[in-house]
Amino acid sequence: QLQLVESGGGLVQPGGSLRLSCAASGFAIDSYVIGWFRQTPGKEREGVSCIRIRGGSQAYADFVEGRFTISRDNAKNTVYLQMNSLKPEDTAVYYCARTLRACLGTTWSLPLGAFDSWGQGTQVTVSS
Numbered sequence: 001q002l003q004l005v006e007s008g009g010g011l012v013q014p015g016g017s018l019r020l021s022c023a024a025s026g027f028a029i030d031s032y033v034i035g036w037f038r039q040t041p042g043k044e045r046e047g048v049s050c051i052r053i054r055g056g057s058q059a060y061a062d063f064v065e066g067r068f069t070i071s072r073d074n075a076k077n078t079v080y081l082q083m084n085s086l087k088p089e090d091t092a093v094y095y096c097a098r099t100l101r102a103c104l105g106t107t108w109s110l111p112l113g114a115f116d117s118w119g120q121g122t123q124v125t126v127s128s
Contacts (some may be wrong), residue, residue: 007021091127
């Protein structure tokens, strides 16, 4: 069964860190670009980061500002999002999804409609 499952969310103080995991089953992540997204109530889902199929090069949304790092472990069929220096405005439900579109450049540019197989999301809350 094709599935993506996010985990690792939680409550963290401003300036803290979390590592999110996106575990895939039913397909091999090394054949797809995997993206991380986030959404808050009343706002559209927005792209955070994507990682390329080969080489592991990444692209990030401008708001990341060097604080997040996406990585992949093909042996574990899992993609990670290491989030450091978290801010209250990072509070959101974080999702992962896959696409066959290319993750080009270093700045996020892929449309949400290019992705499929969305996970259920994991809540990240940044608050003191």
